Amino acid sequence: xxxxxKPGAAAAAQDPVLCSKVPTLVSAFVDSFVDFVVGxxxxxxxxxxxxxxxxxxxxxxxxEVHGNQGKxxxxxxxxxxxxxxxxxxxxPAPERLIAIGDLHGDLSKTRAALGVAQVIDENxxxxxxxxxxxxxxxxxxxxxxxxKVIYLLEKLxxxxxxxxxxxxxMNGNHEIxxxxxxxxYVTLAGMxxxxxxxHWFNLGNLLxxxxxxxxxxxxxxxxxxxxxxEGLRARMAALxxxxxxxxRFLASHPTVLVVGSSVFVHGGLLPAHxxxxxxxxxxxxxxxxxxxxxxxxxxYLHGADAVVWLRKYSDVKESQCDCELLHQSIASIPGVxxxxxxxxxQFPMGINSICNDAVIRVDVGLSKGCGDGEPQVLEIKxxxxxxxxxxxxxxxxxxxxxxxxRGMGIRGDDDKAHxxxxxxRDPKSxx
Numbered sequence: 001x002x003x004x005x006k007p008g009a010a011a012a013a014q015d016p017v018l019c020s021k022v023p024t025l026v027s028a029f030v031d032s033f034v035d036f037v038v039g040x041x042x043x044x045x046x047x048x049x050x051x052x053x054x055x056x057x058x059x060x061x062x063x064e065v066h067g068n069q070g071k072x073x074x075x076x077x078x079x080x081x082x083x084x085x086x087x088x089x090x091x092p093a094p095e096r097l098i099a100i101g102d103l104h105g106d107l108s109k110t111r112a113a114l115g116v117a118q119v120i121d122e123n124x125x126x127x128x129x130x131x132x133x134x135x136x137x138x139x140x141x142x143x144x145x146x147x148k149v150i151y152l153l154e155k156l157x158x159x160x161x162x163x164x165x166x167x168x169x170m171n172g173n174h175e176i177x178x179x180x181x182x183x184x185y186v187t188l189a190g191m192x193x194x195x196x197x198x199h200w201f202n203l204g205n206l207l208x209x210x211x212x213x214x215x216x217x218x219x220x221x222x223x224x225x226x227x228x229x230e231g232l233r234a235r236m237a238a239l240x241x242x243x244x245x246x247x248r249f250l251a252s253h254p255t256v257l258v259v260g261s262s263v264f265v266h267g268g269l270l271p272a273h274x275x276x277x278x279x280x281x282x283x284x285x286x287x288x289x290x291x292x293x294x295x296x297x298x299x300y301l302h303g304a305d306a307v308v309w310l311r312k313y314s315d316v317k318e319s320q321c322d323c324e325l326l327h328q329s330i331a332s333i334p335g336v337x338x339x340x341x342x343x344x345x346q347f348p349m350g351i352n353s354i355c356n357d358a359v360i361r362v363d364v365g366l367s368k369g370c371g372d373g374e375p376q377v378l379e380i381k382x383x384x385x386x387x388x389x390x391x392x393x394x395x396x397x398x399x400x401x402x403x404x405x406r407g408m409g410i411r412g413d414d415d416k417a418h419x420x421x422x423x424x425r426d427p428k429s430x431x
Contacts, residue, residue, distance in 0.1 A: 023213030030204040038197045039151025043158065087252075087282045093260025093383035094132040094165075099360070100377050101136055101342045101351075102172065102431070104367035105143020105190060110152065112375040113366060116391050119160075124152060126159035133160070134257060136342035136362060137172025137266035137308065138431065140239075142369030144189025147197055150249055169253045171285065172266040172342065173308040173431055176301050178239045179246055179289065183232070187369065191231030198234035201244065220244070242291020251289035254282050255307060260383040261337040263330070267431070268310035268341050268359075270325070273300060274332040281307065309431070313359045314344035323355035330358055340378065343431035351376045351388045353398050360386070360398070363431070 032042050098117040103110045114120040119128030135153065140146050150169075157167035174185065198220060205217035220237045228236070238245040256278045257264045263278075273281065284298050300307055312322045330336050338358055345365035346352055350373070353360045362378050365371030375391040386398035 023211055026211045027208055027214055030207050034200045034204045035151065037200050039147055041151040041155040043151070043154055087254055087279075087286055089254060089256060089258060089279045089282050091132075091257070091259045093262075093380075094130060095382060096128075096131045097259060097262070097380040097383075098128075098131060098133045098377050099136065099264065099340050099362050099380070100133065101363040101366060102138035102370070103135065103143075103149055104138055104141055104174070104369050105146035105149055105187070106367035106369065107143075107145040107148045107152065109366045109368065109372075109375060110149050112391060113377055114156070116375045116389055117377045117379070119165075120156065124156075126156050126163060126165070128160060128163070128165050130164040131160070132165055132259065133167045134259065134264050134340070135167070135169050136264055136340065137170040137253075138174045138342060138363075139169070139172075140178050141174040141185035141190070142187065143367050144187050144193060146190055147193050147245070150245075154249065168257055168259075168264075169249075170257060170264060170266060171250060171253050171255045171308065173301075173306070175250055175253075176297050176308055178235070179241055179243075179250070180295060180297060181236060181240070183235060186235065191229075191235060194234040194238055195231040197238060197245075198230075201238075240291075241289055241293070241295060246289050247291065251286050255285045255301075256281055258333065258336060260380075261335055262340050262380060262383075263333055263336045263338070264340045266308045266341065267306060267343045268313050268326075269307060269329050269333075269339065270305060270310070270312075271329050271332050272305075273307055274329060276300065278333070308343070310341075311344050311431075313339065313355070314341055314346075314361050314363075316344075316346060316349070318354045321354055321359075323358065326355050326358050345371060345373070345431075347371060347373070350374065350390065350393070351378055351396075353386075357386070357398055 036042050098119065100113050100117070103113075111120065111124065114133075117128070117131075117133065119126060119131050119133060121127050133156075139149050139153075143149075153167055153169050157169070160167050177183075177185075202220055205220070208214045208217050221233055224233050224236050226233075237243055239250075240246065255265070256269065256273075258278065263269065281298075281300065285301070287293060288297055301309075303309065304311070313326050315321050326339065330339060338360060340360045340362060342361075342363040344361065345363050346361045347365055350364050351360065351362050360378055362376075364376045365373035366375060374393065376393075377389050379387050379389055381387075388396040388398065390396075
């Protein structure tokens, strides 16, 4: 495949008109080519769902470079990214909102969930109109099509925005782990996907270097030992703070998002997190992901009480959940009535609510790497009508502390399908 495509692309890169007069067009062409080969999508100039709509829609990638000149360039790029990526934490309620749980590198199940939500067609094009989708994080690990999942969601975001809708992708604990070099849950297929990405990314850089107006490109593997396995080096290079994938995509994803009267977060929020500031959390995580603050993430992303690790509201046994603390946390956020979280697999009942509907848990173990759960999504209409839409099960309505099962009456707290007294799966296996 390389032999078939390289001559044409190389010829374009050597064209004196293209390179001397419009080098940015050559760069954009090469980037689009790599996007298509790796992710199966052509994204163009990405626009992020949680960005200020007045900000620039052009992404500037932050890459590791050598020397003082390289450090100055990186600082300039970080400053531009901060100006352009004005993360918005607070958004108005749309007419229709869809919340989707952890996806973990499973492209087919991602498509299935989006299909259940009726926002994509059989060709992966957006048909959701003004619907807003919120995916609560954990795109990475446990599956072999992580990049393809990211590219699909990014492509749908652009299409949704053109129709008046949007797709908001959040950061989960597995995004943080990978950026810090914790690859315990990476599959062999996942390593291979990133190795393939690195091959095409480096080829693209070689083509750019042949264009006189673009100059020498940064070394993708700078400071990563050559003795490491190829797939490991590729993953580290792509996902480390300031890496091409983390800075282009993950840095534009919020860690906390308030839409109408719902606050979305991967693990959960404590009053201390709210006191720290939701906007501040998003900005600090973004700046870290862009490569400005070393390898280690902010402290509120580590430990059992971290915003991406918390399980105090997610245990499958409601008796093990701290409803009082949950209500305190929600009460400290103006206008918020409920929290929507992922991270902990809700087996066997699927998407459910507890604590008088103060928290909705949407991680159904969807990915084949997590349990191959039934595709389910949470739908919120007009900021007040909540229901669970499933691929094979009847629709469930969430009302005032109970789940109403269409055509089958009320499922109360004693119903094990909603609040099971037995824990079939260790909840810590989720996330």
